[in-house]
Amino acid sequence: MADDADKKRKFWAFSLVGIMLIISLWYYRVNPIYMYIIAYAWFGFAYGILLQWGRFCFASAWRDLFAIGVTRMFVGIMVAMGVFSIIMAVLAANQLSTFHPGPLGLHELIGGLIFGLGMVLAGGCASGTLYKTGEGNGTSMLALLAISFSQAIFVDAQGWFDKLLRGYIFPQPKITIDQYFSFMGSAKYFWANSVINTIIPTLIFLSLAYWFVARKSIVKRIIEKKAAALPADGGDVKLGLKDELYGFWQMITASKRTTLAGILIGLIAGIHVMTMQSLRDKFGIENFGQALVKLGFVEEVSRRGTVFDPGYWYITTQEAQIGAWVLEKFGWNMKDNIFFGVMNGIPEPWHNPALLMSIGIILGAAAIALLNKEFKFKAPTKELAVWGILGGILMGLGARIALGCNIGAFYIRVAGGDPGGWLFFLGMGGGALASVKFLNWWTERQLKSEDFDIDIEIE
């Protein structure tokens, strides 16, 4: 029986890869330029595999730090960002980067705060929601729907997002740190964007996480080990800088799977940027909207003739687009706003570059979860459905205000040299702390209402 179930899982895992391959070939047969959007789908597939295998969720970085005092994921994302920033610097120095900074302002902090509130409630960040959907998690599927529709409605309703864009966000400066280091030549990308904007803050955050969260238990073990090695007549155990550095390293390597996933995600994200720029050069386009116009799909692009085509890993805008695409089928005019009408367009899902990447993430996560016997469809309970939908709505609102999520507004921005990414990260932390406090209260309440038949005192 168990063997049959294993065979079925393997069959479905390899079938997903087969389906991706067949669809890719079919796209190529229709027109070779579709290789451009198929590349997005395969990079999505790779992200999905790594996110699921590494249990790589940005929500858990802040949340597990506050909720259970675990630094595992906090370390993982810092490592991923450090690696990615070095690759981004090399690509920028060789004019192979597709990166563009976002407007720098308080909207990033506020958006991050709202997003952080939502990601803890929903049980995953924007990318986490996708890979957990691939694991068969019904709560994440609801969160995904909520992210998609909340964004679409938010940017279209009453025109007030247009006012926010025109009145506050667009006038803000767009900067990368390398702008201030032009005297360094090409080396400015490495020293300014990677070292100053990414690696140094990353080391500061890691040191703070070590000192305030991880150190206590690690030092306890070091002291126990040293005390055991002392002669029988005793003596004092002293801790030096060497012990602290050893402890810091212990924190970094505590979860090898997460740290390795961080390194691999950083590498793949870098190769992704390089590939998309190379494909743009090959096909002579700067945005896939130009290709769609040439092919006659004028209705699908924005008034500028573009579609959302970031050239790198991104999550939420394409989810807004699919939400808008569905709402248009119900008669809504979704193009009478800046976000869809002027900036991103609403391409058909099969023409949407970034959406194919998101589908790739779900399929990649499903394939690896099936292979590792971790795929299981989990229908959400009423309680989790409420948290999933509420969390998804908040993530959608936060992502729009900040013009991105944990990937587009934080991970990519910071590694590309845009200091605004850190504002989003700090906002996420504030929101996560508030939601953790709420969930602490909620779970305690649930434990108290549980009809214990054990002799445990509930405090």
Add this chain to the structure above:
Amino acid sequence: MKVKKLEDGVYQLDVKGYVCPHPQLYTMKTLQKLKSGDVLEVLFDNPSSEESITALCDKEGHEIIEKRSDGGTFVYRIKKA
């Protein structure tokens, strides 16, 4: 979420169906209420909680005496430090 006593000093926490952070949060809170040496069997089906629960036990010094998984459900037996 269900907590029950399996035998003296052995308890079971069933958090199947829950997503992050509930499994790790309930595991931490239940372990806090047990005595040193007691065993807690945690049933969960959220793969991401696997690494977080392992890291939590490592940090607190609890010993994971058994890890099993089948068809997407994980069973961890944890001995409280």
